[in-house]
Amino acid sequence: MKIVVCIKQVPDTTNVRINPETNTLIREGVESIINPFDMYALEEAIRLKEKHGGEVIVMSMGPPQVESSLKDAIALGADQAILLTDRAFAGADTLATSYTLAAGINALNDADLVIMGKQAIDGDTGQVGPGVAENLGVPHITDIRKIEEVTDNYMVCERLLEEGYVRLKVKFPAVITVVKEINEPRLPSLKGKMKAKSATILQWTTKDLDIDVDRLGLTGSPTQVVRIFTPPKPEGGKVYKGETRDMVSELLSDLQANGVAIKKSKGN
């Protein structure tokens, strides 16, 4: 079984701030980590490999410094790591990113399964998983909380819903995205870290991929971030006390006074 795990390097959001003038993340002094949701994806891939055999290939699109995250993935047990890196990829939105990652996965020829986290903690879109699947022309399931059964041709998973879950069967090749309920990611081993230290991270550019350059990076991105801001905290608030009947009429008149509720029509 050949499993590709797509990871994203993100700033550790526990101490991230936004520059109010440029509306971009202040990355200086902020440690870069593997997107936490992708850690669950990587863990699940390694577990599948341990149980069913095969190999785990991690892939990421980004600048050369993403190599450190790919090495972290090797320390955790991935067999191979590929970095899609090219100036042409810069400024990509989810559409261009999905297209680029899919091109990378296609170049591997015979991946059975692509796993990623349900979303990245910086962008929070959750679009890249399904986007990659569409570009590959394969089925996808998002928000997997458990993989129940794996055969040569298909697998059965539980997809998390707001209340409960749904069991789904999907044929390979497929793309899935996972939620944190799926497992508890392991810590790296020292032997893994030493292996990672000397591991070579493959770097693929546009030249290595069968790819349409107009669909890459900023050029291929219809989405533009206009503004990023922290919403103001709601202020005030009022607690109503007393009999329900009185509270309701008081609330209603407050709402009407503020133009929120529609006034009673004359007929009533």
Place this chain on the structure above:
Amino acid sequence: MPSFRNTYIMEENVNYFLTEEQEMIKELAAKIAKEKIEPVAAEYDENETFPWDIVKVMGQSDLYGVFIPEAYGGLGGGVLEMCIVTEELSKACGGIALAYAACGLGTIPIIQFGNEEQKQKYLTKIAAGEWLAAFGLTEADSGSDVSAIKMRADLDGNEYVLNGTKTWISNGGEAHVNVVFAVTDPSRGARGVSAFIVEKGTPGFTFGKKENKLGIRANSTRELIFQDCRIPKENLLGKDGQGFLIAMRTFDESRPGVAAQALGIATGAFEKATAYSRERFQRGQPISAFQGVQFMLADMATQIEAARALTYQAAKSIDSGMKQVSKISAMAKLFASDVAMKVTVDAVQIFGGYGYTKEYPVEKMMRDAKITQIYEGTNQIQREIIALNVIKESARGTK
């Protein structure tokens, strides 16, 4: 810059001359301490929970293999690597760290004196974190006086028959591999003692009461009871009559581990106390602005740094292959454990009334620190060893 430096300000701006590999070991041990041990430390202490879940994580992360030769699945490091791990784990919990350190104590004699079969059989499993080791020397009436042990091992054909009871054994009842000491020839005193490897589950080998202790409560301290326990002759460790030598050589290498445990406990307590002194306001200013508190912090930091220097120096001396390491090893254990006791008592003082409660972690650190002055030879025994060595050295010099 490794992330642990952000956590432990103690080690800011000091160069310990660790190799890249040692830094890696330190960083991973620190990560396990922060993420896995610290959240459960108070609970495991209160409930006396043996930390099997943490042992599993440490095993998967190869921590148990750092001081085991590569030929047996380890990473080929030495006492310094073992100390680095023990120290980092102990910063979060000296009790949970003991599941690691006591395993080291039980493993060292096998590394030093085991034959090829014994090493293959036991070290590979210990390196993988599958089996824990324990070290059984102490008996009810023989603590510091090793030559007074009463447990017997009598050869009967191809088997030794063990009879006797070991007390206060760390990892007791949990360890699969138990290195125990018994008298094979009572007429020869200390030279009539031999060492044996006994596996958990051997008929006639059971465990007695679990001690209800002041500190290190997350470790299981139990009696090992042997009643006509038969073990194959091959389980003799080293040669017949070598037991006393094996025990002493083991302590030479393991005592820096106790020092590292003490150092970790002290550092953990110091970190908590320093942070608290900046947050606690009295008379309109943080208590860290008061000279009385400042001088305590300065003394604590200096003592810890001195203890670390001595501990690493002892570990490096051993790893360099020096033969006479009893003195430096005893010095490290003596000094670091006394520092740990003093620093943790001061940490509780800085926390004031809060420090005396279980709401805050420093009272536990104070309780955990105490044992480091007692086990693997009381600090009085360490002073005897140091004195004996310096007097011998002086005598040699004046001959």
